[in-house]
Amino acid sequence: xxxxxxxxxxxxxxxxxxxxxxxxxxxxxxxxxxxxxxxxxxxxxxxxxxxxxxxxxxxxxxxxxxxxxxxxxxxxxxxxxxxxxxxxxxxxxxxxxxxxxxxxxxxxxxxxxxxxxxxxxxxxxxxxxxxxxxxxxxxxxxxxxxxxxxxxxxxxxxxxxxxxxxxxxxxxxxxxxxxxxxxxxxxxxxxxxxxxxxxxxxxxxxxxxxxxxxxxxxxxxxxxxxxxxxxxxxxxxxxxxxxxxxxxxxxxxxxxxxxxxxxxxxxxxxxxxxxxxxxxxxxxxxxxxxxxxxxxxxxxxxxxxxxxxxxxxxxxxxxxxxxxxxxxxxxxxxxxxxxxxxxxxxxxxxxxxxxxxxxxxxxxxxxxxxxxxxxxxxxxxxxxxxxxxxxxxxxxxxxxxxxxxxxxxxxxxxxxxxxxxxxxx
Amino acid sequence: xxxxxxxxxxxxxxxxxxxxxxxxxxxxxxxxxxxxxxxxxxxxxxxxxxxxxxxxxxxxxxxxxxxxxxxxxxxxxxxxxxxxxxxxxxxxxxxxxxxxxxxxxxxxxxxxxxxxxxxxxxxxxxxxxxxxxxxxxxxxxxxxxxxxxxxxxxxxxxxxxxxxxxxxxxxxxxxxxxxxxxxxxxxxxxxxxxxxxxxxxxxxxxxxxxxxxxxxxxxxxxxxxxxxxxxxxxxxxxxxxxxxxxxxxxxxxxxxxxxxxxxxxxxxxxxxxx
Numbered sequence: 001x002x003x004x005x006x007x008x009x010x011x012x013x014x015x016x017x018x019x020x021x022x023x024x025x026x027x028x029x030x031x032x033x034x035x036x037x038x039x040x041x042x043x044x045x046x047x048x049x050x051x052x053x054x055x056x057x058x059x060x061x062x063x064x065x066x067x068x069x070x071x072x073x074x075x076x077x078x079x080x081x082x083x084x085x086x087x088x089x090x091x092x093x094x095x096x097x098x099x100x101x102x103x104x105x106x107x108x109x110x111x112x113x114x115x116x117x118x119x120x121x122x123x124x125x126x127x128x129x130x131x132x133x134x135x136x137x138x139x140x141x142x143x144x145x146x147x148x149x150x151x152x153x154x155x156x157x158x159x160x161x162x163x164x165x166x167x168x169x170x171x172x173x174x175x176x177x178x179x180x181x182x183x184x185x186x187x188x189x190x191x192x193x194x195x196x197x198x199x200x201x202x203x204x205x206x207x208x209x210x211x212x213x214x215x216x217x218x219x220x221x222x223x224x225x226x227x228x229x230x231x232x233x234x235x236x237x238x239x240x241x242x243x244x245x246x247x248x249x250x251x252x253x254x255x256x257x258x259x260x261x262x263x264x265x266x267x268x269x270x271x272x273x274x275x276x277x278x279x280x281x282x283x284x285x286x287x288x289x290x291x292x293x294x295x296x297x298x299x300x301x302x303x304x305x306x307x308x309x310x311x312x313x314x315x316x317x318x319x320x321x322x323x324x325x326x327x328x329x330x331x332x333x334x335x336x337x338x339x340x341x342x343x344x345x346x347x348x349x350x351x352x353x354x355x356x357x358x359x360x361x362x363x364x365x366x367x368x369x370x371x372x373x374x375x376x377x378x379x380x381x382x383x384x385x386x387x388x389x390x391x392x393x394x395x396x397x398x399x400x401x402x403x404x405x406x407x408x409x410x411x412x413x414x415x416x417x418x419x420x421x422x423x424x425x
Numbered sequence: 426x427x428x429x430x431x432x433x434x435x436x437x438x439x440x441x442x443x444x445x446x447x448x449x450x451x452x453x454x455x456x457x458x459x460x461x462x463x464x465x466x467x468x469x470x471x472x473x474x475x476x477x478x479x480x481x482x483x484x485x486x487x488x489x490x491x492x493x494x495x496x497x498x499x500x501x502x503x504x505x506x507x508x509x510x511x512x513x514x515x516x517x518x519x520x521x522x523x524x525x526x527x528x529x530x531x532x533x534x535x536x537x538x539x540x541x542x543x544x545x546x547x548x549x550x551x552x553x554x555x556x557x558x559x560x561x562x563x564x565x566x567x568x569x570x571x572x573x574x575x576x577x578x579x580x581x582x583x584x585x586x587x588x589x590x591x592x593x594x595x596x597x598x599x600x601x602x603x604x605x606x607x608x609x610x611x612x613x614x615x616x617x618x619x620x621x622x623x624x625x626x627x628x629x630x631x632x633x634x635x636x637x638x639x640x641x642x643x644x645x646x647x648x649x650x651x652x653x654x655x656x657x658x659x660x661x662x663x664x665x666x667x668x669x670x671x672x673x674x675x676x677x678x679x680x681x682x683x684x685x686x687x688x689x690x691x692x693x694x695x696x697x698x699x
Binding site: 157161172174175176177178179267269270271272273290293294296298302305306309310313 | 452578582583585587591592595596597598599660661662663664665666
């Protein structure tokens, strides 16, 4: 039984291809059912997110399974194979295991360390469990995947450091103020990024939002959204004495705050620190202001620098994650291999039992005179013969569980000896 | 016997400091726990050492530089451990630990305590004077270290570097409040130290204040910290300026502690000379 992963992601496929092949939530069920119907595929899970479409499956025949998935994708999504074939990657065995571990740990994500992917894999797995398309191997693999992903997140800093402008602003504010509870915010202008930053700050406990906008009505509307109050642009300098964080995002082509505006400000503030976040391009806030003691000014490039630094840091942490995954992959492989011995024994027993039943039936049909006691004796005889015959081969097979290097060979020979795989098909 | 106990303390301090430093690099919480536990053990052991000396001498063992450095190290450990409960400044140990270790080792290397203490020095006022002065000084020492950390972190934020220290140091707010708390504790202790010292002086020499260099410099130190506190409360000296003042204050204090004894003369001289 081979574990195979076939799929494409943001690195191999363009957005056009991805959106053509992505499965909507309600499509996943029917897709799983359909693909499970193929004789090549024993277990299957389908993971479809905006960045990837992947089939994780187990099969006896790898090339058969790959062809099945390809033609299924082409048929279900009504897309010629040529469109996506180049973008497809196929991993087998250890590589497939490693890949699903990496994906779940967010090492393979567009933004390394983003936390959503684990949840997406969990719900993909849930679908498969509900439809019973996942079996013993994938169940085990997925449970292992969840624990590996958690371990990576716990033991490395892969999720540390903000990687969006608004979160970077919040993180910086934390480094300055510690607790953000009760901090007062002034939003100058408007804009998606700035409003997002205000949202984040509010979620962290920041209070009393005030909004200054060139169009006062707009300011009032925005202030209502944040449960704050609107002020006029002319009031800004005066208002600075009462706020801790200023987020500026106007369309003005010049500085709206220069050092002169801040004269006497720190005295009135009793030197309490103030943090300016300037998201506007061109900038709203004179960078000179950063020189004033206890005032901190970050513009959009500074914040992007923070993000870049954090991403670099995450990449470094990702290397630690790779090590954890490598260990887990090896551990999973040895489980998988040990698993092979047991089904082999079970299959041999089953085959002998089938033969026994067939032969008994044949014998009893001709042996009409035998009493019930005689029949029982014959039954017992056949059972004990099989047990005696099986004794040494089973011991041998169980023993080779521990012989890493020859195990797969012995199991292979045993299966051929009893012609197990032919009969299964 | 006593020195063996001290030796164990030093050993614990050394290992603790090493693990604290390792923690700063590797950021494994378990390491911090180990280092912190070791420091507690070293500190308790050190307390035992001082108590046994006190029992033997009938006074705090501060008659030589060996004794004063040992008590200074002990007081710093005390303040550090107590403040950790409130502020949990995890990386501070990597700075304070080695300081404690260094002072202890120097103390250990210096000639030991005198066999007897003149009855002149056996006064409760003097004991209180010694304890409050040292605890106050220790609080100022921590304030100085925290002030340095503040300046480092402020530099990181102002210069927009997200480097090694930026990630490991806490918020400016926390550093600032901790420095402030150290001064808040240190200042009354210093005041009490000066007051009890002058009461003792009145009892022994018949005058409260004799313009001894140590007394003068203590007065200067006191004024410096008084200014810092006053300005903080009225104009809100916080952040950078408070950090700089804490460092400055401690430099003056160090001079009062060592410099005066070595360079100038006075009735404290022998204690911090060998």
